[in-house]
Amino acid sequence: MRYQSISDMDEELLKREYDLDEDNGCTCNFLRHNCRDQCLNKFPWRRLLKSILTLSILMMLFFGMALIILLTPNQPTVEFKSMEVSNFTISFSLPSPYSNWNMSATWKTKFLVRNPNRRLQISYSEIVTAVYYKKERLWSAEVESFCLEKESEKTVVSTVEMRAPTAIEEKAAFEMEVDRFKAGAVEFNVEIGGKVWFKPGSKWMWGKQSVMAKCENVQARVLVEKDGSISLVEDGSRNCRVIFSLYKS
The missing domain is CATH 2.60.40 (Immunoglobulin-like)
Incomplete structure (x- = not known):
């Protein structure tokens, strides 16, 4: 596709949208800033799950080190x-x-x-x-x-x-x-x-x-x-x- 000018190309790009999560209706424009963060904000359980997993790993490492120190x-x-x-x-x-x-x-x-x-x-x-x-x-x-x-x-x-x-x-x-x-x-x-x-x-x-x-x-x-x-x-x-x-x- 040939564009007559740069403005035509920008207008075409602005029309493109990428559906990041069709099931949950999170649609972001290709050039929109913080698109991923906006979608994640709509579904806070994702961040909660990541936080729980991270905290669990840190606790396992902590108790593992404490066990080694106690039993050394x-x-x-x-x-x-x-x-x-x-x-x-x-x-x-x-x-x-x-x-x-x-x-x-x-x-x-x-x-x-x-x-x-x-x-x-x-x-x-x-x-x-x-x-x-x-x-x-x-x-x-x-x-x-x-x-x-x-x-x-x-x-x-x-x-x-x-x-x-x-x-x-x-x-x-x-x-x-x-x-x-x-x-x-x-x-x-x-x-x-x-x-x-x-x-x-x-x-x-x-x-x-x-x-x-x-x-x-x-x-x-x-x-x-x-x-x-x-x-x-x-x-x-x-x-x-x-x-x-x-x-x-």
């Missing part, structure tokens, strides 16, 4: 309480395929485990304690599972009796004997670790988590009993370094 656990704390080693003996045996040095003793270690969470319980399982001399593991033992209520604590005792001499590395045996005679004390590294999960709700959110408490540089004093046996005693409390898999970088 604080890591348990572990305090080393004491270690008693009785009938401590290091002996040398005839050459064998493994080691010429053996050790026998009865070990008793105590830990104080705390749950700092105000809203969550902690369940412990697969608990293992171990004692090292430097990098040499001297022994390890399993501990019975237990549960801590909110903001509670429990003393965990691990006892290992080495009735039969246990082979150890020659270097570790020699250095322990040197420490015992020269320094009057032997320094150990003590560990306790296992699996934990939190209740209520955090088991399905976080699953089982690994936790390991390292109590380093535990100095056990050498005591000579009346019967001539050697004992090592350390009763100084100290906080242990806790490695929690949930916060492990």
Whole structure:
């Protein structure tokens, strides 16, 4: 279609109307300003529906974040309480395929485990304690599972009796004997670790988590009993370094 002038074209455009909603009778001119807003004003339920949906989404996000914050656990704390080693003996045996040095003793270690969470319980399982001399593991033992209520604590005792001499590395045996005679004390590294999960709700959110408490540089004093046996005693409390898999970088 050819137009004689610009005014003819404008007049033709003004005649065009676009029905935005035929069922509800909302008809707007092509060049009319705020056409869509005018139609929406005729049907306020649309804006109300949008507002309700937007508010619902925001509330879901808010409560979801609040739930995560409430159920995010604080890591348990572990305090080393004491270690008693009785009938401590290091002996040398005839050459064998493994080691010429053996050790026998009865070990008793105590830990104080705390749950700092105000809203969550902690369940412990697969608990293992171990004692090292430097990098040499001297022994390890399993501990019975237990549960801590909110903001509670429990003393965990691990006892290992080495009735039969246990082979150890020659270097570790020699250095322990040197420490015992020269320094009057032997320094150990003590560990306790296992699996934990939190209740209520955090088991399905976080699953089982690994936790390991390292109590380093535990100095056990050498005591000579009346019967001539050697004992090592350390009763100084100290906080242990806790490695929690949930916060492990």
